[in-house]
Amino acid sequence: MNRILEFDCSCPTTETRLFCEELFRRIPRNKGLSSSVSGGSSDYQELRKKKKYTLLDAGDEEERSNVGVGNEKKDSGESGNGRRRYRKRRQEEEDEEEETRFQHQTKEEEMKDKMVRRFKDTMKSEIVALREASRARYLKDRVKKKLEEIRDEIEDDDNMFGGIKLSEFETLRQNYKRRSVEVIKSRPEADKDYYEMPEAYDRDGVINQDKRFAAAVQRYKEPGETGGKMNSFRDQEVWEENQIGKATVKFGSKDKKTKSDDYQYVFDNQIVFTKTSVMDGEKYENDLCSDRQQESQSRDKLTLFTKHQDQRRNLPIYHYREELLKAIKDHQILVVVGETGSGKTTQLPQYLHEAGYTEHGKKIACTQPRRVAAMSVAARVSKEMGVKLGHEVGYSIRFEDCTSNKTVLEYMTDGMLLREFLVDPQLSSYSVVMVDEAHERTISTDILFGLLKDLSRSRSDLKLLISSATLDAEKFSDYFDRAPIFKIPGRRFPIDVLNTKAPEPDYLDAAVSTVLQIHVTQQQGDILVFLPGQEEIESAEEILKHRIRGLRSKIAELIICPVYGNLPTDLQVKIFEPTPEGARKVVLATNIAETSLTIDGIKYVVDPGFCKLKSYNPRTGMDSLLVHPISKASAMQRAGRSGRTGPGLCYRLYTSYNYQNDMEENTVPEIQRTNLANVILTLKNLGIHDVVHFDYMDPPPVEVIVQALELLTVLGALDIKGELTLVGRRMAEFPVDPMLSKMIIASEKYRCSEEVITIAAMLDVGNSIFYRPKNKQVLADNAKMNFYTENCGDHIALLKVYNSWKEAAFSTQWCFENFIQVRSMKRARDIRDQLEGLLERVGIMVTSSADDLDAVKKAIISGFLPHSAKLDKFGLYQTFKNRQTVHIHPSSGLAQSLSRCIIYHELVLTTKEYTRQVTEVNPQWLVEIAPHYYSQKDVEALKLKKMARGEGRATQG
DNA sequence: GAGCACTGC
Numbered sequence: 001m002n003r004i005l006e007f008d009c010s011c012p013t014t015e016t017r018l019f020c021e022e023l024f025r026r027i028p029r030n031k032g033l034s035s036s037v038s039g040g041s042s043d044y045q046e047l048r049k050k051k052k053y054t055l056l057d058a059g060d061e062e063e064r065s066n067v068g069v070g071n072e073k074k075d076s077g078e079s080g081n082g083r084r085r086y087r088k089r090r091q092e093e094e095d096e097e098e099e100t101r102f103q104h105q106t107k108e109e110e111m112k113d114k115m116v117r118r119f120k121d122t123m124k125s126e127i128v129a130l131r132e133a134s135r136a137r138y139l140k141d142r143v144k145k146k147l148e149e150i151r152d153e154i155e156d157d158d159n160m161f162g163g164i165k166l167s168e169f170e171t172l173r174q175n176y177k178r179r180s181v182e183v184i185k186s187r188p189e190a191d192k193d194y195y196e197m198p199e200a201y202d203r204d205g206v207i208n209q210d211k212r213f214a215a216a217v218q219r220y221k222e223p224g225e226t227g228g229k230m231n232s233f234r235d236q237e238v239w240e241e242n243q244i245g246k247a248t249v250k251f252g253s254k255d256k257k258t259k260s261d262d263y264q265y266v267f268d269n270q271i272v273f274t275k276t277s278v279m280d281g282e283k284y285e286n287d288l289c290s291d292r293q294q295e296s297q298s299r300d301k302l303t304l305f306t307k308h309q310d311q312r313r314n315l316p317i318y319h320y321r322e323e324l325l326k327a328i329k330d331h332q333i334l335v336v337v338g339e340t341g342s343g344k345t346t347q348l349p350q351y352l353h354e355a356g357y358t359e360h361g362k363k364i365a366c367t368q369p370r371r372v373a374a375m376s377v378a379a380r381v382s383k384e385m386g387v388k389l390g391h392e393v394g395y396s397i398r399f400e401d402c403t404s405n406k407t408v409l410e411y412m413t414d415g416m417l418l419r420e421f422l423v424d425p426q427l428s429s430y431s432v433v434m435v436d437e438a439h440e441r442t443i444s445t446d447i448l449f450g451l452l453k454d455l456s457r458s459r460s461d462l463k464l465l466i467s468s469a470t471l472d473a474e475k476f477s478d479y480f481d482r483a484p485i486f487k488i489p490g491r492r493f494p495i496d497v498l499n500t501k502a503p504e505p506d507y508l509d510a511a512v513s514t515v516l517q518i519h520v521t522q523q524q525g526d527i528l529v530f531l532p533g534q535e536e537i538e539s540a541e542e543i544l545k546h547r548i549r550g551l552r553s554k555i556a557e558l559i560i561c562p563v564y565g566n567l568p569t570d571l572q573v574k575i576f577e578p579t580p581e582g583a584r585k586v587v588l589a590t591n592i593a594e595t596s597l598t599i600d601g602i603k604y605v606v607d608p609g610f611c612k613l614k615s616y617n618p619r620t621g622m623d624s625l626l627v628h629p630i631s632k633a634s635a636m637q638r639a640g641r642s643g644r645t646g647p648g649l650c651y652r653l654y655t656s657y658n659y660q661n662d663m664e665e666n667t668v669p670e671i672q673r674t675n676l677a678n679v680i681l682t683l684k685n686l687g688i689h690d691v692v693h694f695d696y697m698d699p700p701p702v703e704v705i706v707q708a709l710e711l712l713t714v715l716g717a718l719d720i721k722g723e724l725t726l727v728g729r730r731m732a733e734f735p736v737d738p739m740l741s742k743m744i745i746a747s748e749k750y751r752c753s754e755e756v757i758t759i760a761a762m763l764d765v766g767n768s769i770f771y772r773p774k775n776k777q778v779l780a781d782n783a784k785m786n787f788y789t790e791n792c793g794d795h796i797a798l799l800k801v802y803n804s805w806k807e808a809a810f811s812t813q814w815c816f817e818n819f820i821q822v823r824s825m826k827r828a829r830d831i832r833d834q835l836e837g838l839l840e841r842v843g844i845m846v847t848s849s850a851d852d853l854d855a856v857k858k859a860i861i862s863g864f865l866p867h868s869a870k871l872d873k874f875g876l877y878q879t880f881k882n883r884q885t886v887h888i889h890p891s892s893g894l895a896q897s898l899s900r901c902i903i904y905h906e907l908v909l910t911t912k913e914y915t916r917q918v919t920e921v922n923p924q925w926l927v928e929i930a931p932h933y934y935s936q937k938d939v940e941a942l943k944l945k946k947m948a949r950g951e952g953r954a955t956q957g
Numbered sequence: 958g959a960g961c962a963c964t965g966c
Contacts, residue, residue: 735966
């Protein structure tokens with residue numbers, strides 16, 4: 001009894017649920033049908049107004065009022081009829097009992113007493129069944145009412161949309177309704193509108209409860225079921241969803257704006273795609289099958305180690321093992337081409353190890369462009385070899401050296417190998433160097449190319465492997481003295497590439513439309529959309545949400561996951577969560593998803609063909625971060641993201657003509673579009689004097705090299721002959737930009753190294769310290785302004801942020817409270833620790849200037865002396881040297897104030913020329929600190945202007 | 958009152 005009552009309480013719409021269970025039980029299950037039946041041509045709200053539905057509504061109200069009210073109250077209403085009768089009877093019986101207690105004389109009375117006691121015994125066990133029977137009867141009535149409702153709907157539909165052509169969904173829905181009616185009608189006695197209480201008493205006057213309830217329960221039993229209870233919740237949910245859909249959404253032929261012969265869903269700007277090409281998969285499926293077989297066979301019998309060995313044998317590269325080893329033996333340099341999944345990164349070093357290249361204490365190095373890749377690959381290989389990570393197989397990345405003297409296979413970031421060159425220019429501990437993902441052309445990789453090529457001439461025993469994706473293999477081969485190319489097939493499913501028929505004027509809108517198009521017309525599979533930046537992702541998210549709002553009950557659930565670098569990690573994790581059944585995930589990502597993140601289950605890629613690209617202008621010394629069309633290689637890479645777990649589809653929002661004729665083959669390598677000051681300093685430190693004629697694979701513009709040389713000279717890292725000075729040598733020790741390292745070196749003079757390395761670390765992590773969520777911008781801004789005090793710029797604010805965090809014991813909670821990104825702070829701490837260690841190495845004491853912020857500012861000037869600007873008479877800033885108009889970025893604490901002379905960390909062209917991370921300084925200090933760069937005249941002029949402006953203001957006031 | 962792709966030492 002309790003069980004039933006509790007159940008009633010916890011489920012406010014039990015009647016509804018049971019009704020619907022009954023309904024669904026009787027109707028043949030058809031998933032597609034039941035999900036498409038949602039919504040209705042007639043508007044539920046309007047239906048509610050009609051009189052014939054008031055009865056139903058009253059029932060609904062009653063259900064609602066029953067929620068949370070005591071159980072007793074449940075006995076009211078239609079469901080209580082039987083119970084009321086029963087109660088009445090019970091009361092009578094009780095009265096009789098009272099009577100017998102006093103009289104108790106005749107036999108007749110004794111018999112009566114006996115009967116009552118028997119009745120009471122059976123009461124407890126039967127009351128449960130009685131309630132159920134009563135409820136079942138109520139449900140029967142509901143079925144009838146619902147049936148009536150559906151009939152009316154059909155009638156309405158016929159009247160309203162009789163002559164209009166319906167969409168497939170609407171037709172389906174109507175058919176579904178008609179079928180529902182037929183099915184219910186064909187049920188025996190469905191239309192009988194009275195209920196017979198079975199005979200309760202036998203002829204001899206004895207109550208026969210079995211007989212009484214058996215009949216009531218019988219009708220609501222499913223064949224084969226043991227009890228009359230129904231317990232499917234899923235169908236209930238489906239039905240409720242449909243009801244909600246009816247109540248909130250208007251949809252149907254009447255809402256149709258344009259008349260077309262046939263349609264499913266009408267979008268204002270439906271995009272027409274043409275299939276232009278197919279990227280073939282490479283004999284994947286057979287492999288996969290054998291993979292699975294192998295896996296299932298080996299799961300129980302084999303150990304983990306042998307299982308790994310089995311998997312190794314199934315990789316495409318396995319068939320080429322001997323040939324590869326022979327090629328490596330015969331040639332000093334080999335270009336290996338293998339697409340994702342070929343197994344080159346994990347297998348090649350192992351083959352070399354097995355072939356004896358690690359004898360005599362030599363190691364094999366394999367470089368990766370990213371830290372995560374180096375770590376995860378090393379972990380994988382150590383498992384395959386059955387050794388502990390850090391022993392025979394290790395990795396070495398910044399802040400983390402996971403190797404030992406036993407290590408023979410060393411995975412490392414490319415920057416790390418570059419640092420290794422500084423220590424040991426002969427790389428004498430390595431027998432093989434493999435540069436993986438060479439096609440990514442990071443700066444470090446490009447510099448490594450030149451150094452390794454040179455080294456290979458002096459060290460004939462050193463084997464060099466350059467591994468890359470297909471496209472530019474010939475280029476690598478040409479560069480490395482026509483080294484042979486070894487091709488390994490990849491493992492990928494075929495991908496259909498679709499291009500638009502006409503160019504799309506608004507890629508954002510087109511991307512959103514395409515996503516919806518895919519969502520309603522294509523089968524299961526997640527969607528990945530590439531967008532240039534955070535802003536575009538956020539607006540795409542909003543538009544998408546807005547557009548599916550009106551369709552929620554018509555289409556499957558669409559889960560929107562934004563991903564970009566600055567997104568806090570805990571929000572990034574969302575994209576890896578498996579998509580729930582029946583739903584679809586759409587990932588809105590920046591280029592982060594092109595190489596850095598791999599998301600499982602992506603079947604559709606939407607590629608608008610743009611990305612943000614940073615490029616450097618040596619004349620203005622300014623970086624620009626602007627939206628550019630992507631390259632063909634990049635487009636291929638993006639498309640490839642869809643074919644990882646099954647055949648994929650790539651929707652390109654540009655024409656195939658654009659692709660063929662307007663897009664570059666490859667993205668301009670980083671080395672040709674970056675400030676090279678750091679690279680030049682590194683090369684100089686390696687003893688390469690002629691940096692202009694260094695063997696670059698793609699030489700950077702000479703202007704950029706010259707400008708870098710100039711800067712290094714100004715900073716005192718190079719002397720007049722272009723040779724590295726002591727200052728330059730010390731600067732090169734620090735793995736940061738030359739301006740930052742100069743600032744650190746200068747902190748020795750101003751006795752504030754403690755503060756300066758903190759600022760350097762905070763500047764180095766970039767602009768991801770403060771987090772500003774869209775819905776809490778004011779709060780976030782207020783929290784940020786707490787770190788700004790009088791006479792305090794962005795640099796000092798960063799210092800305060802770090803120190804406050806330190807005082808809060810590096811607390812994560814503190815970060816949340818202050819809208820600070822923990823991830824960035826942890827990184828800043830790592831960098832700071834590293835810098836602190838390096839201070840010692842170059843012989844600088846860690847000293848604090850305490851509260852003397854001027855000392856800190858002077859150290860900043862020493863590093864960033866070309867980055868100064870002054871306020872002109874129009875209230876705009878002009879750089880001292882280039883006379884270029886710049887603006888203080890609104891995110892800066894100084895954006896509102898007018899400081900007459902500022903030092904900035906960087907200058908980036910986005911919508912305007914913005915200086916970021918700004919501090920006000922005394923112009924006189926510029927001359928003091930850098931008399932070789934600033935003349936007294938520059939500063940005097942500023943003073944005069946200031947006076948003139950002051951007077952102007954005075955007269956105005 | 959703007960908006961910052963991704964890396965690496």
